[in-house]
Amino acid sequence: MAEESVEHVDVLIVGAGLSGIGAACHLRRECPDRTIALLEARDAIGGTWDLFRYPGVRSDSDMYTLGYSFRPWSQAKAIADGPAIREYVRDTAREFGVDEKVRFGHRVTGAEWSTQDGRWTVRARRGDTDVTLTCEFLFVCSGYYRYDQGYTPDLPGIENFAGPVVHPQHWPTDLDYAGKRVVVIGSGATAVTLVPAMAQTAEHVTMLQRSPSYVLAVPELDPIAERLRGRLPDRFLYPFLRWKNVLIAQLVFQLSRRRPNLMKSLLRKGARKLLPAGFDVDTHFGPEYDPWDQRMCFVPDGDLFDAVRAGDASIVTDTIDGFTADGVRTASGEELPADVLVTATGLNLLPVGGMALTVDGAPVELGDTLAYKGMMLSGVPNFALTIGYTNASWTLKADLVARYVCRLLNHMAATGFRKATPKPPPGTEATVPLVDLKSGYVLRSIDKLPKQGRAAPWRLYQNYPRDVLLMRYGPVDDDMSFDRAPARPVLSGQRG
Template sequence: MTEHVDVLIIGAGLSGIGAAHQVHSAFPDRTYAILEARDAIGGTWDLFRYPGVRSDSDMHTLGYRFRPWTQAKSIADGPSILSYIRQTAADAGIDRHIRYGHKVVEASWSTKDSKWTVRAEHDGEAVELTASFLYSCSGYYHYDAGHTPDFAGIAKFGGTVVHPQHWPEDLDYKGKKVVVIGSGATAVTLVPAMAQDAAHVTMLQRSPTYIATLPGEDVLANGLRRVLGNRTAYAITRWKNVVLHTAMYQLSRRRPRLVKAALRKMTARQLPKDFDIDTHFKPRYQPWDQRLCLVPDGDLFRAIRHGTASVVTDHIKEFTETGIQLESGAKLDADVVVTATGLRLLAFGGMRIVVDGRLVELPETMAYKGMMLSGIPNFVFTIGYTNASWTLKADLVSEYTVRLLRHMDEHGYVQCAPANDDPSVTEQPLLDFQAGYVLRAINEFPKAGSRAPWQLGMSYAHDVVKLRYGNIDDGVMRFSHGRKLKPVNEVVSSAQSA
């Protein structure tokens, strides 16, 4: 007999554990399970093991709203974040509901039966479960492999080439020459961390990135915690940081020249006087066209000042046996090359979605409030903010899901799905973000719309109002008692004809 649960969550990372906590707290009598493709809790924070791995958001916003972050460091290292996630799961008994090694390959909805049939692979065998509600917390990137460009001559390189997404435990770079290719969050983390032991680390970038220095510890948060206690201090600090980050983002969009000047001044103060800032730290794009990189306590700039790290801005011509030949004619000798060249996006972990026997083409769907899809009943997913902490949005999605399920209980509904039946709503990319990893794959994702509720909001304050307090029955969300199939059927037909 096929096992049935009320809510099936896909993914046991930061989002999945938070979703399980919220759903179980609100509905202790509802059954739920979490399917996790890997063999451990933590998602991103268990997968990435490269030196210095850390958050690029402060933990007062990356942490769960319901569980205060109590450590002194605000910009936390990966192992501390992983411990926080695992402790959250253990304290709530969530870890007992996780099925490890279950990779979901297909989710099929039946309107007639008002349920999902989910097929997963486990130890080479097919496993099947059914669920009344499906909640995807699988993130949006490919866990099996990161993005590595096709570098000419890389096969003849005599050293070691590593992608940060699959860091070997036995990699020895002590006293060796290291080149880190890239200029994003991973690169600016790796360079100062590896520079502590390597002979020298060079960050090789095609073009500069905006980098801002923040204190590793939040002095105000630590002081408030001593006076007000963990929970109150956490809530105050969380909103303080939301306001500051939002103001910084809005200022960047409205007064980019002012923000560029401020970032340049901050960078110049931390580098040697004769450093070529225009070449290495003057991006060609506006602030927040791509995500701003954070370096706690200026560790990257400190490594450059001390001479243990350097930056080269150039293009790769080819790999040689002993290093990298650049387009400028210069050559970088290397024993180890780290390709911090980005992620590969993958929607919903690559699972197929089928509605009433028809395969759903994701680009033909539209995202409702950035968390549900037109024509897909009883299905919620989590995609966090690109301009703020992922968990801020993940928490709100969980809260909205709880409200949605309560609304359905109160009215006896068993099916819900947003309907995109307004012809004046035009399609837009789901993520309006210029990062390379987004641009490479965004056409494989659902679309956003030209106005609410079809936009993926990037303002936490606005989303608090809409998702925590907004109307559930807003005229776009359609509900059904199960036998009265017309509302949901209309929604599905709309998606199939889009």
């Protein structure tokens, strides 16, 4: 196998989805002298929004916060569908010229930091070819779940089912479910999106859940945005809507944490109002855990409740006893007829895209590191990763991380430093994983995740206003060790 000549850039971004494109745009705006490249394992820009093609795929955050801070979302729908978000990301990449910096089909397998050389050596696979690049700063924007494989639990006897079995992460373009009976196994954000979308053309859709989720109806069109659009200049309207929605999300989250019983009551009343009289809300929409112990599900204009009320969809809360050629048999003995089974059973975690990291020859065990400001790792130089909020829009945190990286790079340029390594002070101990949720996909891989400490900057508070103060206006050198690593001659073939 051939190995290409080594290429060098100042900042190498892994991933060309919502986070990676945003990071590249921030770097072009705030660090214009830095050369950049993006390595994308797939063949298109868009990340999650290019991968997921199941019916009804949409954001579960409003687009005033999921959109980029530097490029306001201008469409009417606050809760947008997947194709619209995908085009928004691609249009942003074209507008800022970062689409030309993306190298498609490059799956990063490993990265080694050398203090002697003062840079990362990054290895990737492109088809049958090994590709090597070097960079001053490595910025991983690949999310935290595995793109090539969704999670499916052990479902004994599923081979008995005669029809198609589909995981939403790998939706076939030729699947015809019109006029057919569908059973969707799952209760999370994907399931509550699929059920009303498929119910529009299927004969009937049943959502079979082992345990329920909290589901909250939100308006697809933001009524305040609709009232103010055209009356308030866009340069004021977008920041206002963004902060309005940030504060509402924080209110819901804090109320869930501080007054969980009150929040449960409000969610129960909201669901009861939108469901048929006599519907068993407590069984089907009353989880045993507190709100926001797992991610809450949002449904635009209550479409899931509408589908149930219209009789096009139903919800069964039970465990699976087995499968027949024609459907699913529950533990209580109920037979759920199906022509199509959809296993909306979750994700597999894959931190930093599964790449192997080493620092001066020593392997980095992610589970042994502490997360600095939720974006860098203790003892790992010139490295950042983007992991969004669990209780708010992903992009709110992604924007903060990208802007902080730009601040850090500019600080290093101004002071002559070439190496920045987060260093926890003595006595700092790990407390919880970086993704602090009790969801199955987190608990299944909890040992693989970086940990958090007890206080900032080693603690992530899931609080955007607080993080704005910390990351946009706070010091850039707190708990950070800087060095003037030796410069190395630029390699032939450098381009950015």
